[in-house]
Amino acid sequence: MAQKVLYxxxxxxxxxxxxxxxxxxxxxxxxxxxxxxxxxxxGDLITATADNTPVRQAPGNDGQVLIADSALTNGLGWxxxxxNNWVTNGNFDVxxxxxxxxxxxxxxxxxxxxxxxxxxxGGSFPxxxxxxxxxxxxxxxxxxxxxxxxxxxxxxxxxxxxxYWIYQYIEHGTRFLCGANKKVTISxxxxxxxxxxxxxxxxxQYYGTGDSPSVAGHKSGTHxxxxxxxxxxxxxxxxxxxxxxTFGTNNDDAIILYFVYQWGSNIKGYVGDDEAETFVGSGDxxxxxxxxxxxxxxxxxxxxxxxxxxxxxQRYYEKSYEYGTAVGSATSTGMSIFLPAGGACIVGxxxxxxxxxxxxKRIAGTPVIYDAAGTSSKVTLIHYNRTTTNxxxxxxxxxxxxxxxxxxxxxxxxxxxxxYHWYCDSEF
Amino acid sequence: xxSYKHYIRINEKNEIICAxxxxxxQPLETDILLKETEDRHCSxxxxxxxxxxxxxxxxxxGKVLEKTEEELFPLEELKARKIQxxxxxxxxxxxxxxxxxxxxxxxxxxxxxxxxxxxxxxFNFINVLRNTAYSLETQIKACKTRxxxxxxxx
Numbered sequence: 052m053a054q055k056v057l058y059x060x061x062x063x064x065x066x067x068x069x070x071x072x073x074x075x076x077x078x079x080x081x082x083x084x085x086x087x088x089x090x091x092x093x094g095d096l097i098t099a100t101a102d103n104t105p106v107r108q109a110p111g112n113d114g115q116v117l118i119a120d121s122a123l124t125n126g127l128g129w130x131x132x133x134x135n136n137w138v139t140n141g142n143f144d145v146x147x148x149x150x151x152x153x154x155x156x157x158x159x160x161x162x163x164x165x166x167x168x169x170x171x172x173g174g175s176f177p178x179x180x181x182x183x184x185x186x187x188x189x190x191x192x193x194x195x196x197x198x199x200x201x202x203x204x205x206x207x208x209x210x211x212x213x214x215y216w217i218y219q220y221i222e223h224g225t226r227f228l229c230g231a232n233k234k235v236t237i238s239x240x241x242x243x244x245x246x247x248x249x250x251x252x253x254x255x256q257y258y259g260t261g262d263s264p265s266v267a268g269h270k271s272g273t274h275x276x277x278x279x280x281x282x283x284x285x286x287x288x289x290x291x292x293x294x295x296x297t298f299g300t301n302n303d304d305a306i307i308l309y310f311v312y313q314w315g316s317n318i319k320g321y322v323g324d325d326e327a328e329t330f331v332g333s334g335d336x337x338x339x340x341x342x343x344x345x346x347x348x349x350x351x352x353x354x355x356x357x358x359x360x361x362x363x364x365q366r367y368y369e370k371s372y373e374y375g376t377a378v379g380s381a382t383s384t385g386m387s388i389f390l391p392a393g394g395a396c397i398v399g400x401x402x403x404x405x406x407x408x409x410x411x412k413r414i415a416g417t418p419v420i421y422d423a424a425g426t427s428s429k430v431t432l433i434h435y436n437r438t439t440t441n442x443x444x445x446x447x448x449x450x451x452x453x454x455x456x457x458x459x460x461x462x463x464x465x466x467x468x469x470x471y472h473w474y475c476d477s478e479f
Numbered sequence: 480x481x482s483y484k485h486y487i488r489i490n491e492k493n494e495i496i497c498a499x500x501x502x503x504x505q506p507l508e509t510d511i512l513l514k515e516t517e518d519r520h521c522s523x524x525x526x527x528x529x530x531x532x533x534x535x536x537x538x539x540x541g542k543v544l545e546k547t548e549e550e551l552f553p554l555e556e557l558k559a560r561k562i563q564x565x566x567x568x569x570x571x572x573x574x575x576x577x578x579x580x581x582x583x584x585x586x587x588x589x590x591x592x593x594x595x596x597x598x599x600x601x602f603n604f605i606n607v608l609r610n611t612a613y614s615l616e617t618q619i620k621a622c623k624t625r626x627x628x629x630x631x632x633x
Contacts, residue, residue, distance in 0.1 A: 158481050158502060158519075168481060260517060403531060417503050417520050427504075428497075446497065448526040458532050476503065478519065 098125050118348055130348050137221045137228065138308065139164045141239075141341040142354050143183055143196040145364045149377055151182040160478055162198060163364035167217050172210025172315060177202040177330055181217070186339060191240050191281050193354050197339035200312055202245075205329040213315040215330075220257070220479040221343060222413065224306025226298065228345055229256050229290035237308065238285040238349035239341040243277035245334035250277055251311035251322025254288050259299030267307075274311070274322040277336065285349035303414070305479060308343055312336060365410035370474035378474050381425040390433055390468035402461060402469055407454045416477030418447045418455040423470065430459045430471040445471060452477070485521045486510040487538065494534040495543065498523035511538065527551055548625070557628050558619050565619070565633045569612040577601055 085105050089097055094110030096117075111117070111129020120128045145163040152161050154176075160166050161181050169176065184199035191197075198217070221228075228235050241250055251274035258264035268291045275284050298304050311318070316327045340352040355363070370378055371385050389404040406418075422429040422441040430445035449456035459469055486506045488497040498513070499506075500521040506512075513523070527535040530552045536543050537550075577585075584590040585598045615633055622628045 158483075414520065415522060417500065419503060446525065448524055449528065456526075458526060476520075 096127075098127050100124055100126075120348065128348075130346055136342045136344060136352070137224060137235075137306070138219060138341045138343050139221075139363045139367075140219075140360060141339075141352065142194050142360075143198045143339060143341075144354075144357055145361050146183045147361075147364065147368055147370055147374065151180060153180045154178060155181060160368070160476070161217065163368060164219050164478075165198065165217055166219070166478070167215070169215040169313075170210075170213055171206070172213040174207055174209035174213055176206045176209070176215065176313075177204035177333070179215070184335075184337060186281075191339055193352060194240070194339045197240075197337045200336045201334070202330045202336075203333045205331050206313065209313065209315060209327075209329055211315040211317045211327070213313065214311060214318045214321075215313040216309045216311045218307055218309040219341075220305040220307050222303070222305055222479075224343075225256050225258060225293075225304040228306060228343075229293055231292040231294070233290045233345070234287050234347045235290060235306070235343055235345055236285060236287045236347055236349050237272075237341075237343050238283060238352070239338050240281045240283050241275070241277050241336070241338045242279055242281045243334060243336045244279055245277075245331045245336065248277050248331045248334070248336055249274045249322075249324070249328045250336060250338070251275075251314060251324065251328075252286060253309050253311065253321045254290075255307040255309070256291050257305045257307050258296060259301055259303040259305070261300035261303075263297065264299035264304075265296045269321065271320055272309075272322055274324050274328075281339075283340075283349075287347040301414075303479065306343070308341075310338065362410055365408075366413055367478045368474065368476055369408055369410060369412075371406075371472045372474075378419075378472070379421055379425045379427065381423065382472075383423040383431070383470065386423065386431070386470040386472050388433070388468065388470040390470075402459050404457050404469065404471075405449075405454050406457065406473060408452075408475060412452040412475060412477035414477050415450040415452055415455075416475050418450050418473055418475040420445050420447060420457055421472040423472075425472075430457060430469045432459070432461065432466045433468045433470060434466045439470075440466070443469070445469075450475075481519075482515055482517060483519055484515050485513045485518075485523070487513050487523065487543070489538045490534075493537045493539060495523075495525050495536040495538055496534055498525055513543070554622075554625055554628070557625055558622065561619050561628055561631070561633070562616050565612055565615055568633060569608050572608055573605055576604060 085097060089105060089107050092109070096108040097105050098108045100106050106125060108125055108127055115129040118128055118130045119126065140163045143162050147163055148160055152159065155161060155167050157168050158166065162183050167181065180201040182199050182201070184197050186194050186197050188195065237252055251272060253272035254270040256268040256270060258267060270288050270290065272288065273286050311322050313330055314322060314324065314328050319325065319327055342349070342352050344350055371387055372378060372380065373385055376382060387404065387406045389402065419427055420430060421427050422431040422443070423439065424441040426442055428445060429442050432440045432443050434440065443459055445457050445459040447455055447457055455475065457471060484501040486499055487495045488510050490496050498521050500519055502519040525534055525536065527533045533551050535551070536545055582601065585593055585601050615631060618631055619628060
């Protein structure tokens with residue numbers, strides 16, 4: 052005959068049923084079970100810190116999502132809903148200006164959206180070649196290209212204020228990503244064939260131009276000694292408050308993400324180092340999968356489809372030439388042509404052509420035109436018999452974010468139209 | 480931030496024919512430095528928005544000056560353009576009713592079906608149009624102001 056026994060175990064009333072053949076332990080609490088008291092509020096979860104070590108996971112704030120994060124004690128953390136990658140061309144797949152740049156000028160743009168600036172401060176840089184370089188398939192999942200900086204030496208007598216950085220303006224980054232206690236996280240893969248080569252990063256919180264905007268705030272970053280293997284690096288920045296800050300009237304605030312390849316002793320603080328860094332020696336420094344996201348978690352990099360990435364880049368730079376054809380090449384393929392059907396010949400007058408862009412530009416920018424021979428600020432006239440004349444001066448005017456006009460003084464030879472190549476730079 | 484130089488180029492009439500930033504073009508010795516700035520892009524527009532193909536500014540005594548309306552589009556040029564428009568319009572009206580082949584037929588008598596009355600009718604039509612055009616052309620030439628030229632309907 053079964054008997055029921057009620058007893059108190061740590062404040063709980065449990066029930067044991069005794070029978071002649073067995074003992075049913077019911078809901079007795081012991082080491083094999085998790086105590087109810089581990090949770091004490093709505094939304095609590097139970098996770099673990101280690102084997103056989105359950106722990107309470109308190110709920111996050113409204114709108115946060117649960118992220119696996121091995122760096123946390125619990126292995127899980129509540130984070131703000133993650134945003135997209137704010138870096139354009141983070142995988143270095145788009146190279147409208149060309150794929151290799153030897154000793155680029157300070158201020159020159161390189162692969163789309165990336166610009167270089169430097170100061171040897173009385174010293175000399177080595178020969179520097181910045182290029183789009185293919186990654187061995189499988190080396191970095193979801194990447195086929197990287198930005199490679201090749202140097203033939205360390206450089207010499209680089210001054211205390213010397214630096215060499217490659218950077219990207221992240222349009223409207225300040226207004227959308229900055230503020231008191233807001234965080235952004237940078238992540239990227241890098242490697243170097245130069246032993247012990249360091250690479251640094253830092254950010255600028257830039258308020259734009261026009262009228263009298265607040266001075267940009269520089270956010271000191273960090274640096275790493277690279278290895279010869281692709282390694283993922285991440286760093287989280289806490290951004291400055293926007294209170295009492297004035298944005299420029301030109302609507303061009305940005306976060307500027309700097310990769311610092313060399314720094315003098317006056318610059319070392321930008322990258323959290325306590326000593327200056329040269330290029331160390333000859334070899335390559337390569338980066339890919341550059342990402343900046345809101346919050347403090349480096350989410351996995353997800354490449355965009357090429358068409359989307361190209362379109363994002365074309366907001367800042369677009370050209371009439373075929374994708375792989377360098378600006379200024381002698382070719383007529385892809386030229387904008389003004390040739391009215393059955394139109395009368397034009398002699399000794401101005402002709403004008405409005406060229407529309409495929410993508411609306413950030414600003415009206417600077418369109419530059421070329422004739423079929425590749426000479427800048429010139430157009431090619433088309434004559435009535437379809438012969439052409441190069442090297443006719445053309446002037447760009449009336450540029451907007453959507454199009455630009457070209458005026459050309461015609462020659463005495465009657466002609467029916469004109470054609471020209473162009474690019475438009477609307478970068479920062 | 481980086482610094483850039485914005486230059487202008489002038490012609491023999493001191494008209495500003497080109498403006499550019501050092502980020503995109505290197506200056507000639509004769510180019511004039513307009514300003515140093517953080518702006519990579521030079522937004523200076525050399526052409527008039529109102530008068531296509533006309534340079535809008537001149538460089539006088541070290542300053543950029545906007546041309547006056549008269550400088551941009553002189554009264555005599557306005558008159559010449561209006562008379563040209565008048566002639567084009569008159570010619571268009573004649574051609575519309577009497578295409579060239581029809582005029583030749585009427586003048587030569589090649590088409591036996593054409594009558595002398597029809598030929599006279601064509602003469603009258605053309606004369607009326609030409610007289611009207613001549614009268615308007617005289618009025619245009621006599622105008623003393625741009626407004627007077629603009630008022631004449633053709």
